[in-house]
Amino acid sequence: MDYTVALSVIDDLLTRPFPDDEIEDDFSGDQSGPGYHLLDLARTETCYSDDDWELKEADNRAYEADLAGLQAKLRARWGEGELLTLWDGNAAVSPPVQTAGYSTSLRKVADWVGSVHIWRVGQRWVTAFVGQADKELFIQLRVAVGLTSDLP
Template sequence: MIVQDRLAIVDRLLAQPFPGEGTRDGSQSSGPGFHVYVLQASQEFWDDRSEEVVEPAQAEIDAAFQDLAAGLTARWGEPQVVDLEPYLWSDDEVPEPMARLCMLTLRLSVWRPPGTDRWVGLAVGQADAEFAIELLLATGDAEFP
């Protein structure tokens, strides 16, 4: 998928209404006030977690992150980098999509597109060493971050 295709997904999620309750459809999960979309995923690493397998997969996802981040930065300026670790250890109920995102990554690059009350977040995440490495796109309402 090329950067222009990914930017089109960003635009679609910015315009798409939030559902009243949680839903999941393929690569997208949504709920009140958020959408999370898996833009790209590596293979899973159940059978082989060697450096020769994991490092190229990580490099491919990191490059896709950098390319899309550059496109978003060209549109809206430098992102705010948000530390998600406090959500991971919070004693309070963590709202979505932070509850999901903090289980996959500890950093989220966030842009606030002008003319909208939503934010756009981009991250690379992985649930555990055996799972796929994912390029994650999130949009949410203005309450975060």
Template sequence: MVIDELLARPFPAQETQDGFSSSGPGHHLSVLQASRDFWDDPGTEIVEAAEQEIDAAFQALTSALTTRWGKPEPVDLEPCLWSGEPVPEPLAQLASLSDTLLIWRPAPGRWTGLAVGQADREFPIMLLAAVGDAAVLPAGE
């Protein structure tokens, strides 16, 4: 499973990007599944079908991770957009795509999370997995 690979992988010292994946100090972020893009302004049915497909994958993975690690904690990403302070990765990138992240704490000092996001209505809808250093999350989370 990609999430297990991300949890086991050390964090690099420098930011790196490889296609739909990125890593850096204290984080990994990977797109697990993406819909087509919507630049050609498809009908509502096509967009809804893509949303349903990504949501089904999100629900299935959420269920599997919940069975493994217990109930996830929701993290509101919206304050990251308006804080006025620098936001650490992967939260900054996730906040630009989604308003909520579900996290689990499967290993000491690390968390893993899932989100569904879209940069803008023309872009693909994505199922995202993130792994981060526990210090990246706000203290109350």
């Protein structure tokens, strides 16, 4: 991963205006809306079948390593940040019920992961995470930016 490019994208998102209406790029899956931006920094070129578990695991490890490197760069810029738990997989209610009261920005992130490390930068927060929209689809390294006023 080219961390210089990734940090430049994050810097852009931290200053980019939020649109008044939801916008989604059908090809890339990038999304923006009132109070948030969510986009891919990287994604695998492969969709996976049940037989591809070794390739999928190798790709996932590589993306997790890229995420760890990016988080180290974010810590160097803005300190340790904070862990934000969005939903608990052991809870009696499903993740959508647990996140129903959250802002759109946090619900969009919660569609991908149950917890994230966030950094507050002025009136915005930023996070990066590895996820997969469905088990057969691309593994993605995503970045999200939202308003700190939306945090629980």
